[in-house]
Amino acid sequence: MTTVTVALGDRSYDVRIEPGLLARAGEALAPIVGTRPVVIVADANVVAHLGTLTAALDAAGIRHAEIVLPAGEGSKSWATLERLTDELLALGVERGDHVVALGGGVIGDLVGFATAILKRGCGFVQIPTTLLSQVDSSVGGKTGINARAGKNLIGAFHQPKIVLIDPDVLDTLPARQVRAGYAEVVKYGLIDDAGFFAWCEANGAALLAGDPDARVHAIAHAVAAKARIVGEDEFETTGRRALLNLGHTFGHALEAEAGFSDRLLHGEAVAAGCGLAFAFSAATGRCSADDAARVAAHWRDSGLPDGLAASGITAPPARLVEHMRHDKKMAAGTLPFLLAHGIGRTYLDKTVALDQVEAFIGEPGR
Missing domain, CATH: 1.20.1090.10 (Dehydroquinate synthase-like - alpha domain)
Structure with missing residues (x-):
């Protein structure tokens, strides 16, 4: 495993890079989420990877719920943000809980922004599944959605608690x-x-x-x-x-x-x-x-x-x-x-x- 630390004082976090890491994600997340359940937010393109992640969480004894959103840039919108925050609230997400973003940059940006504003800030985890999100958008805490006037004009800086990168998931990428x-x-x-x-x-x-x-x-x-x-x-x-x-x-x-x-x-x-x-x-x-x-x-x-x-x-x-x-x-x-x-x-x-x-x-x- 290669571990890169993003050094930001008390907001520092690790980026872990290792083939096959998705199947062992529960081990990595257990010390972070403790006994609380997590919510996984994924897009429709990564349903196959969702099964691997949920199995890993089950093996680590981490309770979980799942939300699947439409794939594509269109999900970085007010409408999808409203749907996501409503569903997270309905699931009883608390301020100290963690939401897992499983997908590419769209899901990472959207989940990051939703957790930045939900109850004035919840924890979130990035598990990027595209090369672009693995090398760029999953690291650094830039989150947001698009507006009619342009891209990423509505958002916040909100750092993840950890980033888990499994290069093997790229095998399924077009x-x-x-x-x-x-x-x-x-x-x-x-x-x-x-x-x-x-x-x-x-x-x-x-x-x-x-x-x-x-x-x-x-x-x-x-x-x-x-x-x-x-x-x-x-x-x-x-x-x-x-x-x-x-x-x-x-x-x-x-x-x-x-x-x-x-x-x-x-x-x-x-x-x-x-x-x-x-x-x-x-x-x-x-x-x-x-x-x-x-x-x-x-x-x-x-x-x-x-x-x-x-x-x-x-x-x-x-x-x-x-x-x-x-x-x-x-x-x-x-x-x-x-x-x-x-x-x-x-x-x-x-x-x-x-x-x-x-x-x-x-x-x-x-």
Whole structure:
């Protein structure tokens, strides 16, 4: 087992990574939940894994109830949040109890937010079942739902009590979902670890093909990188944690235009967004054209979109920029952008004018 600690003082918690861990989840949770029952919230896509988890809890003598919600980004909504909180209250969840999020980023974000506001804060556990949620959304305590105006605009910081990652559950994941999660793996190399990006170039194909050693190495490396950044800037107040949003400003605009649907998965949007961020950096003299081309080539080699055209989004540039105006990072009329001086040299730039961005994404071939 690999254990990464997210160091946040009295809110610190462990992220445990081990093949086969789901079947032993009861052992890991027993010291945390004590004698109280837990509620498992899962989406319809992970019912097979739900049986493994409930058997593990039974073996550890942990009582449990289950709630199954519809899969997909549409569940990150006011309506589903209301349904979930009503059902948790009906089950008698107390402030000291724990709710287990079993699923991908949607379930993790939704359950995290529901437990942040239920009785002013209940405990929750993350058991992520997608590569994207294992390397990104399950760690760090960002929770929330979407609004008509944009993605993740309603939410709270609420840290889990523990994160249990079983790489074996990825065997049941569709190849497209694995590729989407891989975008978040590569992102850590692009932010501040050029050596890890080079590792991805050399080993990404094996990871995507299901190589267990490559998979565990990538997950552990990504989780450790995120834990370090979250430990330095939990609430995104210093700007350090903002680096994790590389690709997201462009990407969220693409997702909004796609209606937050399976037309464009979050990881696919992040890949396209990273490609656009590097292309914009190169076009404006911030980084070399060679680095931008190298990033784009790796996305293409991995079966991911490298920019606007490859994402399949054909909206007018002005409409995409309008989506950006609703970004939650907008402050005093200025939207910070994550740009790059090179691979592994991402930085936060508060000098970018949105009309310049609009002109850039309107260029042929973007």
